[in-house]
């Protein structure tokens with residue numbers, strides 16, 4: 718299986734604070750990979766480094782074979798992020814947000830309209846296409862944010878807490894959408910909802926204090942921790958077996 722992302726001792730330090738210790742890890746193409754951990758584990762910092770928003774302190778990563786330290790512009794074309802905080806312009810409509818994103822990516826006017834139409838259809842955004850971003854519900858804002866991240870057909874998509882604060886129905890709708898996306902895109906997802914990770918992820922990496930505490934499928938993690946369920950296994954790994 719070909720690697721989508723190869724971390725090669727990638728680390729990040731903020732002054733005295735080690736946010737991510739040197740990490741070595743491979744995420745495969747086509748995988749839906751979960752990054753889990755308690756607050757401050759280093760998940761967002763890791764994604765920020767891989768998307769060029771934070772400069773690594775040491776190490777490198779290969780993204781579809783391109784070196785993060787040497788070929789960031791190539792990586793930016795392959796990878797997109799749907800961030801924790803919504804990236805949508807509040808006073809623009811759904812359609813205008815998508816058009817703007819397409820233009821930012823350098824698509825012609827015609828191509829931008831074509832891309833916008835396709836994403837409105839793919840995400841069933843038709844009923845809301847003329848509604849301003851700020852007037853959408855949380856679930857629809859999140860769907861729009863993911864649609865915007867997909868405007869340039871990235872090969873890899875980072876979803877940082879995609880269902881944070883959503884009700885269970887909106888969450889399930891997003892899960893269905895993410896499951897469809899995995900057919901064409903490698904996805905790295907962070908979440909605090911363990912049932913979300915269990916339901917969606919092929920493999921999960923559990924981080925704490927910038928370090929990998931466990932890595933594997935849900936079943937492998939449960940067996941390694943000698944627990945009955947994933948929640949108990951997660952608690953075991955992040956407390957060092959104390960709970």
Ligand SMILES: Nc1ncnc2c1ncn2[C@@H]1O[C@H](COP(=O)(O)OP(=O)(O)OP(=O)(O)O)[C@@H](O)[C@H]1O
Pocket residue numbers: 731734735736754755756757758759760761762763
């Ligand atoms: N710009 C920064 N300057 C200093 N410290 C930072 C900075 N960004 C993050 N940190 C620290 O690095 C550590 C990792 O933070 P990070 O946001 O990556 O964690 P996280 O796993 O994404 O947490 P959460 O689940 O709360 O989003 C934390 O201790 C945080 O306080």
